[in-house]
Amino acid sequence: MEIKQSGNNIEICDVEEFDLEKTFECGQCFRWEKNCEKKYTGIVYNKVLTVHSEKDKVILENTSIDDFEKIWRTYFDLDTDYVKIKEDISRIDPVLKEATNFSTGIRILRQEPWETLCSFIISQNNNIPRISGIINRLCEAYGDKIDDNNYSFPTPTVIAKLKEEDLKILRAGFRTGYILDAAHKISSGEVNMQYIERMSLDDAIKELIKIYGVGKKISECTLLYGFHRLDAFPVDVWMKRALKELFCNADRKYFGPYAGIAQQYIFHYSRMNKDLFKN
DNA sequence: ACCCAGGAAATTC
DNA sequence: GAATTTCATGGG
Secondary structure, three states: OEEEEEOOEEEEEOOOOOOHHHHHHOOOOOOOEEOOOOOEEEEEOOEEEEEEEEOOEEEEEOOOHHHHHHHHHHHOOOOOOHHHHHHHHHOOOHHHHHHHHHOOOOOOOOOOHHHHHHHHHHHOOOOHHHHHHHHHHHHHHHOOEOOOOOEOOOOHHHHHOOOHHHHHHHOOOOHHHHHHHHHHHHHHOOOOHHHHHHOOHHHHHHHHHOOOOOOHHHHHHHHHHHOOOOOOOOOOHHHHHHHHHHOOOOOHHHHHHHHHHHHHHHHHHHHHOHHHHOO
């Protein structure tokens, strides 16, 4: 991997295992939007970034080496060796090897913990276009305006001051109360993100479940995508089906220390190959 | 054990 | 064009 400055852009050359489309559209994030030129725009830590790829290059528009080192290198998880992780995962069994090869290029983004928690609360029993819609309305209404089209994700403190009625505009249904409880427990410190970082996986899962509306699934999504706990293993309807049909009902332990990444590969593979689950 | 909240988009029938 | 499904959880 080589980092080059080119005008206002940063180019990442000879980068392995970085497929933007798969990474942004495998269901781990909800705020990267594709435009007509196949460029993605997203907002992270109040920075707006547009990114696209050309052959073995990934181009970050209108950013600096400084921001690349401070934000994007970490966010895109560029210092993790996915080639090695894929080798480890592939050794577990041949079906997993196929799912892994199919999912080449997916990286687990290091998203902000609060945004991840809140987004996955919204995601429950919901589809991705609608999830994105609710999150966009939340940001536009209560986030900070960054530029004409972009808003930051509102902090728990800001949301904690709101009432159910203020969130009606989101059209989030029964999830509204869950969002408010999460904002209250995080902003008051009743659930402490810094402690969670240092907890064992099982304790961290339990800690997040203290929030009304957070069960095991949402808890593990938050830990995997928001805390980069690669052993967290969220099991949703797709995973349940895949575990049953393709992996003899294996559990988290079977998939080893990178169970979370294996989960992402299986999830993506299953969703893209629906005919695997006819009957 | 089941069923619903509250809602809409994509997919499947 | 209608029915089903959708990265679930909590309360009755």
